[in-house]
Amino acid sequence: MKDLTKVYFQGKREVRALDGVSLSVPSGSIHGIIGHSGAGKSTLVRCLTLLDRPTSGTVEINGVDLTAARSDALRTARRRIGLVFQQANLFDSRTIADNVGYPLEITGVPPTDREAKVAELLRLVGLGDSGKAYPAQLSGGMRQRVGIARALATDPDVLLFDEPTSALDPRTTDEILDLIVQLRNHRSDLVVLVITHEMHVVKKICDSVSLLDGGRVLESGPLTEVVNRLDGRLSKALLGIPPHESIDDSRGTLVDVLSAGERANQPVVAMASRAIGAEIAIIAGSVEHLAGTTFSHLRLLVPPEADPQAAIAELRRLGADARLTSELTEEAAA
Numbered sequence: 460m461k462d463l464t465k466v467y468f469q470g471k472r473e474v475r476a477l478d479g480v481s482l483s484v485p486s487g488s489i490h491g492i493i494g495h496s497g498a499g500k501s502t503l504v505r506c507l508t509l510l511d512r513p514t515s516g517t518v519e520i521n522g523v524d525l526t527a528a529r530s531d532a533l534r535t536a537r538r539r540i541g542l543v544f545q546q547a548n549l550f551d552s553r554t555i556a557d558n559v560g561y562p563l564e565i566t567g568v569p570p571t572d573r574e575a576k577v578a579e580l581l582r583l584v585g586l587g588d589s590g591k592a593y594p595a596q597l598s599g600g601m602r603q604r605v606g607i608a609r610a611l612a613t614d615p616d617v618l619l620f621d622e623p624t625s626a627l628d629p630r631t632t633d634e635i636l637d638l639i640v641q642l643r644n645h646r647s648d649l650v651v652l653v654i655t656h657e658m659h660v661v662k663k664i665c666d667s668v669s670l671l672d673g674g675r676v677l678e679s680g681p682l683t684e685v686v687n688r689l690d691g692r693l694s695k696a697l698l699g700i701p702p703h704e705s706i707d708d709s710r711g712t713l714v715d716v717l718s719a720g721e722r723a724n725q726p727v728v729a730m731a732s733r734a735i736g737a738e739i740a741i742i743a744g745s746v747e748h749l750a751g752t753t754f755s756h757l758r759l760l761v762p763p764e765a766d767p768q769a770a771i772a773e774l775r776r777l778g779a780d781a782r783l784t785s786e787l788t789e790e791a792a793a
């Protein structure tokens with residue numbers, strides 16, 4: 460998408476629900492888009508699926524500008540994006556197979572071709588034996604699998620998930636996330652976009668991620684890059700320091716340290732303590748294994764008798780990024 464803008468009017472007030480969103484996602488990758496309520500996520504889904512026209516800007520798939528399409532071409536363009544909703548919205552009176560085959564039915568695919576395609580799609584999503592069942596007989600996770608099979612029926616180039624796991628329990632969520640990765644591995648020409656407010660989803664399956672706020676992309680990049688920035692907003696969201704007791708100035712100075720890869724497994728705090736001749740304590744932290752790399756984000760307390768800048772210099776010498784927590788908190792507030 461290039462410079463995508465959507466302006467709504469609430470009375471006389473202009474609301475820029477999307478304000479110049481540009482994003483390019485390569486085939487074969489899973490890109491997460493996260494944002495708070497009101498960030499513009501639903502508007503983005505509507506503009507990408509051409510249910511709503513952007514005020515300006517373009518949506519391109521493999522070099523074809525979907526936003527330029529009209530009438531018949533618009534219907535064809537829409538099929539290039541398969542949409543999976545939070546809840547599958549299935550026809551209760553139709554079998555699972557007929558639900559999955561519905562997009563093929565309305566595009567005039569003959570019944571025998573349709574049956575073969577539906578059987579293949581049901582196998583792909585792990586529902587090979589459920590074609591004759593009705594939606595009411597399925598669990599939430601199975602219904603979501605049906606929604607995914609239906610979205611894939613027209614062989615889209617882009618699979619767009621709008622909060623795909625928000626209505627599911629943690630175990631079913633992980634099963635659906637595993638399925639999304641499996642689909643991407645199965646079709647390496649597919650672009651997968653996942654709009655979510657769940658950080659777990661991004662951490663578990665996304666190759667890259669964008670932060671949407673006020674209709675703008677504030678930060679974007681490969682998961683391992685955005686997480687590896689001590690002062691990044693995505694890093695805070697994905698690898699945040701958990702709440703901890705408040706620390707009085709008399710007890711020392713707080714320092715945040717972020718290390719990745721092999722360094723994350725090294726005792727850098729103990730090494731820095733030894734180097735500066737003071738006992739640095741760990742107050743809180745999170746250590747995560749993301750996209751094959753370990754990241755460690757710790758909040759340290761440098762005792763009053765030691766120089767926090769010496770500790771920071773030593774931690775940096777050891778290959779970690781380190782800064783005074785007060786500086787980072789001020790930046791976040793700014």
Ligand SMILES: Nc1ncnc2c1ncn2[C@@H]1O[C@H](COP(=O)(O)OP(=O)(O)OP(=O)(O)O)[C@@H](O)[C@H]1O
Nearest residue numbers: 467468469474476495496497498499500501502503
């Ligand atoms: N049809 C509309 N008319 C007027 N304003 C709208 C319309 N749709 C969205 N907006 C405004 O655009 C902004 C972005 O809304 P949007 O629904 O896209 O956000 P969101 O990130 O999806 O939020 P949520 O997670 O709460 O659904 C909001 O300020 C919203 O009030």
